[in-house]
Amino acid sequence: MYANGGQDLSDSVLGVQIIDGNGELLNFGGQVMKNVAGYDVARLLVGSKGQLAMVTQISFKVMPSAYVDKLNASVKLENKSVLRINQC
Numbered sequence: 815m816y817a818n819g820g821q822d823l824s825d826s827v828l829g830v831q832i833i834d835g836n837g838e839l840l841n842f843g844g845q846v847m848k849n850v851a852g853y854d855v856a857r858l859l860v861g862s863k864g865q866l867a868m869v870t871q872i873s874f875k876v877m878p879s880a881y882v883d884k885l886n887a888s889v890k891l892e893n894k895s896v897l898r899i900n901q902c
Contacts, residue, residue, distance in 0.1 A: 830856040831871035843873065 829843025843856035859866055 827860045829873040832867040
């Protein structure tokens with residue numbers, strides 16, 4: 815189960831800061847959503863789970879909860895209750 819609505823964690827990554835094998839601090843990606851071309855190195859590094867470099871900072875994209883989530887809670891009424899509401 816995923817905390818971000820069923821997506822893989824690496825799908826929500828915008829950017830990372832890492833320490834490479836030489837001890838250098840490197841930044842990949844960014845802190846805001848934007849259209850870019852090229853390889854998604856930030857997503858690769860998060861997906862490697864620390865095998866390629868030591869990740870020191872991660873920026874995630876955050877989405878608000880959908881209004882539909884609240885609507886789904888009210889749909890769980892019994893059929894008779896829904897019919898009574900529709901008749902009002």
